[in-house]
Amino acid sequence: MNGQKFSEISLCTIGAANSEETESWPSSGPWDGDAGNIQKENEVNPPNLNIQSSPNGKLSRLRETDSDGVGDQKGSEGWFQRCFIHCYGLFLRSQHSIPLNPSRRERLIHSLRCPPHGWVNAALFCVICFGLVWGFVWGADKSQASPGGLIFSLMILYILCSTAGRVVALVRLNPLIGMLVVGFVIGNVPAMKKIIVIDPKWSSTIRSISLVVILTRAGLGLDPDALRRLKSVVLRLGPLPTVVEALVCAVASHFILGFSWEFAFIQGFVLSAVSLAIVVPCMLSFQERGLGTDQGIPTLVMASSTVDNVLAIVSHAVLLGVVFSKGSLAWKILRGPVEVLVGLIYGVGVGAILWYLPSKDAEQLQGRRFLLLLSAALFAVFAGRGAGLPGAGALGCLVLAFMTGSGWRRRDSTADKATNRVPPMFARLWRFVEPFLFGLIAYEIDFRKVDGNTVALGISVLVIGVIARCATVLLVTMGAGFCFKERAFMAFAWVPKATVQAAIGSLAYDMAKELGLTHEQEIGLKILTIGVISIIVTTPLGAAAIELSANRFLRRTTPQDISESTYL
DSSP states (O other): OHHHHHHHHHHHHHHHHHHHHHHHTTTSOSOTTTHHHHHHHHHHSOOOEEEEEOTTSOEEEEEEOOGGGHHHHHHHHHHHHHHHHHHHHHTBGGGOOOOSSOOHHHHHHHHTSBSOOHHHHHHHHHHHHHHHHHHHHHHHOHHHHSTTSHHHHHHHHHHHHHHHHHHHHHTTSOHHHHHHHHHHHHHHOHHHHHHOOOOHHHHHHHHHHHHHHHHHHHHHHOOHHHHHHTHHHHHHHTHHHHHHHHHHHHHHIIIIIOOOHHHHHHHHHHHHOOOHHHHHHHHHHHHHHTBSTTTTHHHHHHHHHHHHHHHHHHHHHHHHHHHTOOSOHHHHHHHHHHHHHHHHHHHHHHHHHTTTSSOTTSTTHHHHHHHHHHHHHHHHHHHHHHTTOHHHHHHHHHHHHHHHHHHHHHHSOHHHHHTOOHHHHHHHHHHHHHHHHHHHHHHTOOGGGOOHHHHHHHHHHHHHHHHHHHHHHHHHTTTTTOOHHHHHHHHHHTOOOOHHHHHHTTHHHHHHHHHTOHHHHHHHHHHHHHHHHHHHHHHHHHHHHHHHHHHHHSOBOOOOOOOGGGTO
16 A cells, blocks of 8 residues: 555656656757757757657657658648848848948948938938928819919929939939929929929019028128138129129120110129139038148138129119119119118118127027027018118118027027027028029920020120139239239139029019010120029039139138038
C-alpha cells in the first residue's frame, strides 16, 4: 500500500515537472539536447516547424513539416514578406545615406525617397494647400473655381509661373525670365486665354500689392547708420545716375518714340530704376567671398541701389498724379509738392506711432509688428490712389517703413535686434507675390497690339539710358578713393532692371484704362511693353556682367558676415 502511494506521488511529481517544462519552453532556453542549436539557427532564418511531444510530455524532436503542401505555403508567405520588406526599404531615406559628393542621379534618387523631403516635400505641400483652397472655393462658389473663374485662373497662373521660375533657375537664369514667358504664353495663346481669365481690376490690385511689398522692403533696408557713414558717396551714387538716366531716356523717348514730354519723363523714370532682386543677392555673395569688402563696395552698391529705387518710384508716382490730374494749371503745378508733403506727414506720423504699438512686452511681437506695418503700408498706397494722390501714397509707404525700421533699431535691445523677423517676413511675402507680379505684367501685353518698330526703338532708348548711367557712375566716383576697375564694376552693377519696372511699368496704362482715355492708353501700353523688354534684355546680361566684372575687377579680402534680410 505504501509502495503504491509512493509510486503515484512520484508519477504526479514527474508529470507536473514535465508539464511545467512543456509550457515554458518557448520563452526559456536553451532546450535539452540539440534543441539549443536549432534555436540559434531559427533566430537567423526560422523555418516552418512542427513540434512533436512524447506521451510523457517531453519534447522529443523538431522537424520541418512538408505534409499536404503546408510548408510550401508558409515558405512562400515568408518569401513575399521578405521581398516586401526589401522593396520597401529601397524607398526609405533612413536606410540610405547620400554620399559626400553625390552626382545628379544620386541626388535625384535621394530626393524621391520617403518620407518626402526637400523640393518633393515643398511640392506636395503646395499641391495639398492649393487643392484644399480650390476645394473650399469650389464649395463656396463653383463659378470662381471652374476654368475661367478668377480664383482658378490666379491659382493656375501662380503654379505655372512658380514652376517655370524653378525650371529656368536650373540653367542658371533668373527665375523671373520663366515667369515672364509663362505670362506671355497665357496672355497670347487663345486656348490658354479662354481657360485663364483675369479681371484687369484684380490684376492691377495684385500688382499694387507687390509694389507695397517692394517699397516696404526698400524702406526697411535703409539703415540710417550706414547712410551716415557713406553719405558723401551714397548721395552721389544714389540720386545722380538715376536722374541722369531718367533725363536721357525722357529726351530719347520724346524724339525717338514721339512721346509727349509728360509721358517721356514717365518712361524715363520707369527705365531708370535698378533691380534690387538681382543686385542685392549678388552683393551679398561677393561679401561672403570677400570681393571688394575692404573698400565697402558691396554695402555701398546696396545702399545706393535702395536710394535709386526710392527716387525712381516716388518721382514716377508724382508724375502720374500730375499727368492724369483734373483741374486748373495752378493745381497741376502745386500737385507735386502737395503729394510730397502729404506722404512725408503720413510716413513720419504713423511710423512714430508704430514705434510704441505694439508694446515690447506683447505676445507674438514680431508677428504683430509685421501685420501693423503691412496694413499701414497697404492703406497708404490704396488710400492715396483712391484720393487721387498716388505719389503721396508711394512716398508715405516708403517713409513709413524707413521711420518704423529706424525706431525699432534704436529702441530694441541687442537681443531684440537679433530676433527681428519683420524683414525676413517681408522677404517671404515677396517670394509669394513675385510670380503674380511678373506673370500678370506679361499677361497684360498683347503681341497683336505691339508694333515691332516700337520694340526696336524702345531697345535703342534703353541702351542710350544705360550708357548715360554708366558714364555718370564713372564720373561721380572720381576722387572717392576707388581705382578705375572698382568704378567700372559699380557701373556694371546698375545695369539689371526687373522688379521696379514690373511694379510701376503698367501704372500709366492702368490709370488711362480706368479713366477711359484711348490715346493715353495706347501710350501706356507702349511704356509697359518697353519696361518688360528692359527686363528681358538687361536681367541676364546685367547679372552676367556683375559676376564677370566682380571676379576680374574686385580685390579679395576677408569675408564679411551680413544677413540678406537687412536689405531685402
